Amino acid sequence: MRSSESKYKDSKHPAVRLLPPPGGTNRIAFGAEAVQEAEPQHQAETKWHDGRQFVPPSHIPTYSKEQLRGWGYPEYDPAYDDPIWLKETWKKEYEDPRENANFFLDQRNPEFWNNVARKPYAKAIIRSDQHWNGRKNMWLQQFENVLDSNGNRELIADALDDCAVETKRLVQPILKHRITEVFLKQIMRDSDELGVPFAQLLDTQANRSTLFDFRNRIDREGDRGAEELFVEWESRNIRQLADDHRRETERLKAQGGQVLVNPEELMDRLVFGEKCRKDGLHDWEKQNYEGALISWREGHEALWRFKAPEYNAEAGRQLRETHIALLKNLAQAAIKLGNFTEALEAAEMAIRIDDQDHKAWFRKACALEGLGRIQEIEECLATIDSIAVGRADCERIRKDTSTKREKVRDILDRDGASNKRMLQRGVQKSIFSEARDQQTAAEPASVRPPGISHQVEAVAIDDAVRKKTDKGRC
Numbered sequence: 001m002r003s004s005e006s007k008y009k010d011s012k013h014p015a016v017r018l019l020p021p022p023g024g025t026n027r028i029a030f031g032a033e034a035v036q037e038a039e040p041q042h043q044a045e046t047k048w049h050d051g052r053q054f055v056p057p058s059h060i061p062t063y064s065k066e067q068l069r070g071w072g073y074p075e076y077d078p079a080y081d082d083p084i085w086l087k088e089t090w091k092k093e094y095e096d097p098r099e100n101a102n103f104f105l106d107q108r109n110p111e112f113w114n115n116v117a118r119k120p121y122a123k124a125i126i127r128s129d130q131h132w133n134g135r136k137n138m139w140l141q142q143f144e145n146v147l148d149s150n151g152n153r154e155l156i157a158d159a160l161d162d163c164a165v166e167t168k169r170l171v172q173p174i175l176k177h178r179i180t181e182v183f184l185k186q187i188m189r190d191s192d193e194l195g196v197p198f199a200q201l202l203d204t205q206a207n208r209s210t211l212f213d214f215r216n217r218i219d220r221e222g223d224r225g226a227e228e229l230f231v232e233w234e235s236r237n238i239r240q241l242a243d244d245h246r247r248e249t250e251r252l253k254a255q256g257g258q259v260l261v262n263p264e265e266l267m268d269r270l271v272f273g274e275k276c277r278k279d280g281l282h283d284w285e286k287q288n289y290e291g292a293l294i295s296w297r298e299g300h301e302a303l304w305r306f307k308a309p310e311y312n313a314e315a316g317r318q319l320r321e322t323h324i325a326l327l328k329n330l331a332q333a334a335i336k337l338g339n340f341t342e343a344l345e346a347a348e349m350a351i352r353i354d355d356q357d358h359k360a361w362f363r364k365a366c367a368l369e370g371l372g373r374i375q376e377i378e379e380c381l382a383t384i385d386s387i388a389v390g391r392a393d394c395e396r397i398r399k400d401t402s403t404k405r406e407k408v409r410d411i412l413d414r415d416g417a418s419n420k421r422m423l424q425r426g427v428q429k430s431i432f433s434e435a436r437d438q439q440t441a442a443e444p445a446s447v448r449p450p451g452i453s454h455q456v457e458a459v460a461i462d463d464a465v466r467k468k469t470d471k472g473r474c
Contacts, residue, residue, distance in 0.1 A: 072131050076124035114275050118282050123291070149181070156184045159198040167203060170211050174218050177226040179233055183210065260306045266315055269306060273299045273322045280329055293333040299326040304349070324353045324360070331363035340370035358387045358397055365404060369411075377408050 069075065079085050089099075097103035101115040116122055160168060174180045187207060191198045201207065217225045260266040276299025283291035303323045308316035327350035334343035347364035350357060365380035381401045388397040 072135070073124075073128050077120040080121050110271075114278065118279055152185050152188065153181065155188065156181070159188065162197070162199040163202060164199070167199075167208070167211075170208075170215055174215055174226070177214075177218065177223075177230070179214060179226055179230040180211075182230065182233060183214070258306050259309050261309060263312070263315070266306075266308055266312075266319070269302050270315070270318055270322060273303045273319075273326060275299075276302070277322065277326055277329065280326075280333070284329075284333070289333055289336045293330065293337060293339075296326050296330040296333060300330055300346070320353055324350045324357060327353070328357070328359050328363055331360075331367065335363070335366050335370060338370070340367045343367040344371065356387055358384045361387070362400065362404075369408070374408055374411055374415075377404070381405055 065075070079089075093100040102112050105112045105115070107113075117126060160171065163171075171180065171184075184202075187202050188198055190196075191201050194201070214226075214229060217229060221228070260269070276295045280292040280295035280299070283289070283295060300323070303319060303326065306319075308319050310316075327346045331343040331346040331350070334340070334346065344364060344367035347360050347367055350360035351364065354360070361380045361384045365377045365384075368374070368376050368380065381404055384401050385398060388394045388401075391397065
């Protein structure tokens with residue numbers, strides 16, 4: 001195993017120039033001072049395996065924060081741009097255990113690296129990598145789609161040779177448009193799944209009718225009509241995929257998730273879920289509620305689709321406990337940020353896991369309050385009171401429900417008083433009675449607008465005095 005000093009030398013991150021050497025002084029230098037005092041411990045002083053010296057690029061481009069934000073880079077704490085603040089922060093972390101959670105942890109402990117990843121700058125780097133990995137995967141998928149489309153064009157052209165002459169005449173003029181290509185690709189996939197020849201499936205009444213509609217609209221509206229057809233087709237497919245996803249989600253919720261037979265994958269998800277829970281708590285304590293919401297949401301996404309096998313009861317218990325803790329925290333953060341719909345969904349999912357968890361019911365009550373569904377809160381509070389019976393903290397729980405009931409009662413009283421005042425003002429102004437019409441009729445003519453007469457009288461005009469138009473004059 002390489003020594004820590006060797007690892008330090010091999011690091012490729014430019015920030016390593018600012019770090020003190022392992023086991024050395026706590027002093028951190030910046031700017032020209034760093035160049036004078038720096039020891040050969042960063043990449044600039046390392047050599048390649050063949051002995052060549054590393055030469056840094058002559059020009060490193062700089063970009064503004066607006067440019068980086070436009071390109072999708074995550075933002076980090078602007079205090080990291082201040083070298084004085086950064087120097088003082090790192091000095092505290094090297095000297096004060098209260099500032100550094102890794103002060104007494106070994107690097108072989110997984111919690112050591114979890115604490116490192118919780119630093120704001122490290123989280124920005126991790127999310128930047130996730131962002132660009134997602135972009136890279138999207139580009140690769142687009143490239144695969146292009147290759148697949150090119151291959152399908154050749155297959156479609158060969159398959160059309162076996163079709164009837166009428167079908168060829170129908171398809172040939174519109175084959176260049178995307179909507180026709182997408183439709184024929186769908187016919188080809190159906191042909192492979194059903195085991196029916198492509199020509200036979202294409203010549204069915206429904207498919208020929210669709211092609212006739214395409215041909216008529218494209219002949220009538222041209223390229224614009226073809227593009228609108230493609231957009232309508234894609235929108236319909238997107239709605240269908242959304243419906244399929246919704247049905248699959250409901251099925252997984254009803255069944256409790258997919259069973260994870262592989263114990264290693266199950267353990268990895270448990271560890272990741274617990275890490276996300278702690279990451280969120282770390283951000284919550286620093287009042288970074290958005291960061292806490294993101295961490296708890298990631299943990300929920302990693303766990304909610306899965307469940308442990310029945311023979312592994314301990315893993316199932318850990319999975320449920322970790323997931324319900326993430327859901328309750330997620331609901332709390334969503335309520336704090338005003339995302340009441342997400343909070344309600346998280347609280348209801350936690351209740352489905354354990355309907356005897358009073359905190360989950362209380363989160364639901366708070367989410368319903370935020371959504372304005374005041375009438376539904378009493379059911380949650382009554383359930384909490386029944387759960388509290390026999391618990392050691394029964395008095396505290398019932399005190400919380402009593403406080404919430406008083407708040408709900410005040411809201412209902414204010415709403416009732418407001419409605420009553422509005423009704424009284426309406427009655428006083430005779431909005432809901434016939435007196436208003438009588439009052440309007442009794443107003444003097446100078447106040448009321450002139451009435452509209454449906455009788456039109458012709459105006460007599462003397463031809464001798466009427467002004468005539470000279471066509472030759474402008």
